[in-house]
Amino acid sequence: MTMHDEQAGLILLVEDNRQIAEMVGEFLERRGYSVDYAADGVSGLHLAVANSYDVIVLDLMLPGLDGLEVCRKLRREAKKSTPVLMLTARDTLEDKLAGLEAGADDYLVKPFEVRELEARLRALIRRDRRQVSTEVLNVGDMTLDTATLRLTRGGQELTVSPIGLKLLAILMRESPRVVSRRDIEREIWGDTLPDSDTLRSHLYNLRRVIDKPFARPLLHTIHSAGYRLADLESEVASTVQTA
Amino acid sequence: MTMHDEQAGLILLVEDNRQIAEMVGEFLERRGYSVDYAADGVSGLHLAVANSYDVIVLDLMLPGLDGLEVCRKLRREAKKSTPVLMLTARDTLEDKLAGLEAGADDYLVKPFEVRELEARLRALIRRDRRQVSTEVLNVGDMTLDTATLRLTRGGQELTVSPIGLKLLAILMRESPRVVSRRDIEREIWGDTLPDSDTLRSHLYNLRRVIDKPFARPLLHTIHSAGYRLADLESEVASTVQTA
DNA sequence: TTGCAGGGTGATGAACTCGTGAAATGGACC
DNA sequence: GGTCCATTTCACGAGTTCATCACCCTGCAA
Numbered sequence: 001m002t003m004h005d006e007q008a009g010l011i012l013l014v015e016d017n018r019q020i021a022e023m024v025g026e027f028l029e030r031r032g033y034s035v036d037y038a039a040d041g042v043s044g045l046h047l048a049v050a051n052s053y054d055v056i057v058l059d060l061m062l063p064g065l066d067g068l069e070v071c072r073k074l075r076r077e078a079k080k081s082t083p084v085l086m087l088t089a090r091d092t093l094e095d096k097l098a099g100l101e102a103g104a105d106d107y108l109v110k111p112f113e114v115r116e117l118e119a120r121l122r123a124l125i126r127r128d129r130r131q132v133s134t135e136v137l138n139v140g141d142m143t144l145d146t147a148t149l150r151l152t153r154g155g156q157e158l159t160v161s162p163i164g165l166k167l168l169a170i171l172m173r174e175s176p177r178v179v180s181r182r183d184i185e186r187e188i189w190g191d192t193l194p195d196s197d198t199l200r201s202h203l204y205n206l207r208r209v210i211d212k213p214f215a216r217p218l219l220h221t222i223h224s225a226g227y228r229l230a231d232l233e234s235e236v237a238s239t240v241q242t243a
Numbered sequence: 244m245t246m247h248d249e250q251a252g253l254i255l256l257v258e259d260n261r262q263i264a265e266m267v268g269e270f271l272e273r274r275g276y277s278v279d280y281a282a283d284g285v286s287g288l289h290l291a292v293a294n295s296y297d298v299i300v301l302d303l304m305l306p307g308l309d310g311l312e313v314c315r316k317l318r319r320e321a322k323k324s325t326p327v328l329m330l331t332a333r334d335t336l337e338d339k340l341a342g343l344e345a346g347a348d349d350y351l352v353k354p355f356e357v358r359e360l361e362a363r364l365r366a367l368i369r370r371d372r373r374q375v376s377t378e379v380l381n382v383g384d385m386t387l388d389t390a391t392l393r394l395t396r397g398g399q400e401l402t403v404s405p406i407g408l409k410l411l412a413i414l415m416r417e418s419p420r421v422v423s424r425r426d427i428e429r430e431i432w433g434d435t436l437p438d439s440d441t442l443r444s445h446l447y448n449l450r451r452v453i454d455k456p457f458a459r460p461l462l463h464t465i466h467s468a469g470y471r472l473a474d475l476e477s478e479v480a481s482t483v484q485t486a
Numbered sequence: 487t488t489g490c491a492g493g494g495t496g497a498t499g500a501a502c503t504c505g506t507g508a509a510a511t512g513g514a515c516c
Numbered sequence: 517g518g519t520c521c522a523t524t525t526c527a528c529g530a531g532t533t534c535a536t537c538a539c540c541c542t543g544c545a546a
Contacts, residue, residue, distance in 0.1 A: 100379050101386040101395055107377060123378075135274065147420045148473070149465055161533060162467045196536050197493090204494060223543065224492065404522060439525050440504095447505060466532060467503060 009033040009125055012051070014044030014070065015059040015087065020110075024057070027114045028121075041065025049078045054125045057117070058104070060088045068102045075103040083124040085117075137172040140218050140231030142210065144172055153210060163188060164206045167199075168229075171219070176230035178222050203227065252297040252368050255279045257287030257313065258330070259305050263353075267300070270357045271364075284308025292321045297368045300360070301347070303331045303338070311345040318346040326367040330355075366430060369416065380415040383461050383474030385453065387415055396453060406431065407449045410442075411472075414462070419473035421465050446470065 011033050015021040018039075025035045036051070038044035041062040048056055048070070056074075060067040067086055074080050086100070086107040100107065105127075106120050137144040142153040146169060151158045160168060170187055171179060185193050203219070211217040220228050254276050258264040261282070268278045279294070281287035284305040291299055291313070299317075303310040310329055317323050329347040331338050342350060349363050377390035385396040392408060394401045403411060413430055414422060428436050446462070454460040463471050 100388060101381070101384065101398060103381055104379055105381065106379055148471060149421045149468060163534070165468075194535055198535050200493065201496090201535080204496085207494090221493070406523070437524060441524055443504065443506090444524075447507085450505090464504070 009121070010036070010051070010054050011121065012036045012038065012044065012047055012053045012056045014038045014041070014048075014057065014062065014067070016040060016062050017059070024114060024117065028118065031118060033121075039063075041067070041070045045070045045073060045078075048074050048080065048082065053082050054128070055083045055085060055121050057085050057087065057121070060086055071102040071104055081128075083128050085120060085124060087112075137169065139172050139175045139229050140216070142172075142218060144169060151210075153214060158209050160206065160209055161202075163202055164209070167202055167206060168210070171227060171229040174229075176228055178226045178228040180226035184227070252364070253277045253279070253294070254364065255281065255287065255290055255294070255296045255299045257281045257284065257291075257300065257305065257310070258302040259283060260302070267357060267360065271361065274361060276364075282306075284310065284313045288313045288316055288321075291317050291323065291325065296325050298326045298328060298364050300328050300330065300364070303329055303342070311341055314342070314345040314347055328360075328363060328367060362426060366426070369430075380412065382415050382418045382472050383459070385415075385461060387412060394453075396457060401452050403449065403452055404445075406445055407452070410445055410449060411453070414470060414472040417472075419471055421469045421471040423469040427470070 009028075009032065011028060013021060013025055013028075013035055015024070015037075016039050021037060021039070025037060028035050036047055036053070038047055041064050044056075044058065044062070045065065058067045058070060062070070065073075071084050071086070074082070074084070083105045084103065086104040087110060088107055089110050105124055108117055108120065135146045137146065140153075142151070144151045144165075149165065151160060151165070151168070166188055167184065170184055181199055185199055188199075207217075207219050211219055216231065218229050218231060220230065220232070222228060254271060256264060256268055256271075256278055258267070258280075259282050264280060264282070268280060271278050279290055279296070281290055284307050287299075287301070287305070288308065290296075301310045301313060305313070308316075314327050314329070317325070317327070326348045327346065328349045328351060329342045330351055330353060331342070332353050334352040339350060348367055351360055351363065377388070380387045380389065383396075385394070387394050387408075389412060394403060394408070394411070409431055410427065413427055424442055428442055431442075450460075450462050454462055459474065459476065461472050461474060463473065463475075465471060
């Protein structure tokens with residue numbers, strides 16, 4: 001069964017105090033994480049940029065480049081969004097807290113319990129992985145992120161009404177299959193359908209936005225059968241498909 | 244049904260009706276959750292005790308050990324505080340009281356919408372994670388330290404009312420996702436919502452503080468869908484997604 | 487060729503959603 | 517009892533959304 005042998009938690013530890021580094025590093029390794037280690041800001045930053053860590057533990061006070069700077073550069077220059085947990089000493093806490101805007105995700109005040117550190121790291125790793133799992137629908141060069149409700153085609157952002165969006169989501173999820181009007185209507189309005197043939201209008205308005213401004217239409221009408229969303233050209237390539 | 248990418252959350256589903264279990268399980272997995280499954284109370288309890296789930300979906304009627312008993316044992320004997328969502332066939336007061344006494348955290352009456360189930364699970368998972376007190380939330384150039392409740396944007400400190408802060412925290416945690424008014428209201432006020440549309444006022448006042456004084460707005464209205472917090476400019480960079 | 491059902495196009499008004507701001511409420515503290 | 521402040525409630529107007537309708541176009545079969 002699912003045992004969370006999170007076999008790969010790759011952690012970067014940036015800490016100049018050798019004693020703390022050793023203690024934390026050993027604990028984490030015993031818990032199954034892989035730990036890379038850096039003793040100063042510059043080498044820490046290099047490692048952080050060069051590799052994809054699950055999380056970075058960063059001491060605030062470091063020789064040369066301090067933790068805030070490392071974090072800021074990592075975010076602003078290297079554009080890395082690796083979660084960062086900052087370690088701060090109690091006396092620097094108040095002064096430097098404002099600096100958390102540098103882009104840290106959590107912090108821990110020294111001295112701390114290693115067990116707590118681990119709990120926090122786990123939370124960060126998990127939170128980060130969740131981001132990736134949002135449902136993203138793709139058809140041709142069009143993309144719909146169902147979590148943020150952002151719709152783009154050819155890198156350009158499009159605006160669609162709520163029902164249009166729902167309609168589009170249905171077609172994208174079913175793509176490249178044909179979906180009958182009846183099915184679409186039932187999925188959008190449930191049991192209480194509108195009296196008139198509203199769907200036609202919505203289809204029209206949807207097409208106006210997602211197809212009209214582009215060279216290749218994605219939304220196709222199958223006469224007296226329904227509608228389907230697909231990029232015809234790219235379909236020709238993969239002629240034979242499974243049933 | 245056991246997948247290994249623990250992403251959106253790890254869920255234990257205890258349900259003896261195979262059809263319901265399959266439908267719910269598949270939906271949740273498609274949404275990025277990992278789902279473990281048990282068809283009776285005893286094995287459900289074993290799994291619940293052995294692993295750390297983010298949330299447990301528990302049918303009330305189960306062969307052998309029923310849902311209430313499972314929940315009770317989980318709390319009293321195994322001392323686990325994993326959130327439990329109970330599935331009940333009828334919506335009677337006794338059922339609710341019994342479930343409450345046994346230690347359930349939420350209910351859903353069959354038949355239900357999978358979408359609603361997911362929304363509730365998300366809320367439970369979120370609620371549970373909120374326990375971790377120090378967490379630094381970052382959206383664009385805005386930072387909220389949930390431990391000190393200090394809020395800054397562009398290095399400038401901002402003052403927001405308690406409810407505004409709660410509202411902001413919700414939006415930041417979900418960022419850049421769209422959060423519906425209903426979800427926000429449920430998370431702020433629980434079951435006893437205000438009579439009027441107070442949320443609008445709070446949103447208005449929040450915007451006044453966090454957006455009005457700045458060039459780039461972070462709080463965006465998605466008409467008849469909800470609200471989302473995000474820095475649009477920095478989002479454009481990450482348009483392309485994996486298939 | 488004609489007829490017609492299915493489908494595209496576009497305007498309209500009613501209903502709804504939101505932003506805005508001010509006034510009423512109500513609880514905590516003095 | 518009185519003051520302060522967060523929160524709720526209310527009212528208004530601007531802006532959106534959507535069902536509905538009227539009319540035109542197109543594919544297709546007789």
